[in-house]
Amino acid sequence: MTQLSTVLITGASSGIGAVYAERFAQRGHDLVLVARDGARLESLASRLRTEHGVAVDILRADLTQADDIRLVEARLRDDASIGVLINNAGIAQSGSFVEQTGDAIERLITLNTTALARLANAIAPRLAQAGEGSIVNIGSVVGLAPELGMTVYGASKAFVLFLSQGLSLELNPKGVYVQAVLPAATRTEIWERAGIDTNAIPEMMDVNELVDAALGGFDKREPVTIPPLHDDSAWGTLQAARQALLGGIKQSHAAERYRSVGAH
Ligand SMILES: NC(=O)C1=CN([C@@H]2O[C@H](COP(=O)(O)OP(=O)(O)OC[C@H]3O[C@@H](n4cnc5c(N)ncnc54)[C@H](OP(=O)(O)O)[C@@H]3O)[C@@H](O)[C@H]2O)C=CC1
Numbered sequence: 127m128t129q130l131s132t133v134l135i136t137g138a139s140s141g142i143g144a145v146y147a148e149r150f151a152q153r154g155h156d157l158v159l160v161a162r163d164g165a166r167l168e169s170l171a172s173r174l175r176t177e178h179g180v181a182v183d184i185l186r187a188d189l190t191q192a193d194d195i196r197l198v199e200a201r202l203r204d205d206a207s208i209g210v211l212i213n214n215a216g217i218a219q220s221g222s223f224v225e226q227t228g229d230a231i232e233r234l235i236t237l238n239t240t241a242l243a244r245l246a247n248a249i250a251p252r253l254a255q256a257g258e259g260s261i262v263n264i265g266s267v268v269g270l271a272p273e274l275g276m277t278v279y280g281a282s283k284a285f286v287l288f289l290s291q292g293l294s295l296e297l298n299p300k301g302v303y304v305q306a307v308l309p310a311a312t313r314t315e316i317w318e319r320a321g322i323d324t325n326a327i328p329e330m331m332d333v334n335e336l337v338d339a340a341l342g343g344f345d346k347r348e349p350v351t352i353p354p355l356h357d358d359s360a361w362g363t364l365q366a367a368r369q370a371l372l373g374g375i376k377q378s379h380a381a382e383r384y385r386s387v388g389a390h
Pocket residue numbers: 136137138139140141142143160161162163164166187188189190214215216217218237264265266267308309310311312313314315316317319
């Protein structure tokens with residue numbers, strides 16, 4: 127694998143994915159762009175080919191559909207030029223849990239978690255074998271905050287963070303870099319697509335600023351990059367608290383406060 131490997135980006139037809147495509151093309155990487163909207167992908171691809179002289183393939187796929195996921199998995203497994211996966215495609219949802227339908231919840235979970243995990247799983251063995259390459263998973267600060275009221279979306283993004291941290295521990299020793307990126311509210315189409323009114327959101331980041339910051343974390347090989355977190359010691363504090371809690375887990379007996387329960 128050369129240093130300038132091909133980058134496969136899901137959800138590249140708009141927003142964060144489209145800016146990643148632009149930035150990697152600027153860096154001279156060939157690209158494979160994945161999304162449903164073939165016309166938008168082709169127009170972005172044609173501009174990037176002209177402006178940056180890179181090769182850009184498009185792969186039309188609906189990543190909520192098993193056959194389409196398999197198509198992208200096959201490309202990730204078989205195309206040895208692909209050394210970077212940007213697992214970015216995702217959707218949000220408006221309304222509270224009781225207002226959401228089972229079908230809409232399943233669609234969100236399939237795209238935000240199942241497809242993302244399957245695509246990482248398709249490329250990881252080959253990258254581990256090669257001893258190099260990167261997997262970037264786009265999470266969200268919403269995955270840290272059940273208080274924000276986006277319960278299913280947040281749960282899907284908590285999955286992305288956990289998966290990324292676990293994969294980083296498994297794959298980093300094999301030479302594969304895994305990054306979780308946790309944006310906060312960023313100006314893209316995701317809000318309108320989900321029917322969420324952005325007027326209620328006091329501050330939003332520009333999408334170019336977000337991706338440039340995420341790439342700063344990528345270049346530094348950070349396992350977790352949170353562009354809107356200004357005091358990064360807070361992340362260290364959270365991880366230390368988690369480790370301390372784990373240190374307090376003693377599995378041979380229930381905690382004292384629960385022991386009298388069975389006596390009644
Ligand atoms: N914007 C924000 O405030 C934040 C966004 N994020 C995350 O960033 C990621 C990108 O979102 P963002 O750029 O904001 O939103 P956009 O809506 O602009 O982009 C989403 C991308 O995902 C693609 N996509 C949607 N559904 C499918 C599908 N079924 N199959 C394949 N591709 C699909 C869309 O393309 P197409 O319609 O052509 O298929 C589009 O390219 C998401 O994972 C999101 O959760 C995280 C935190 C904050």
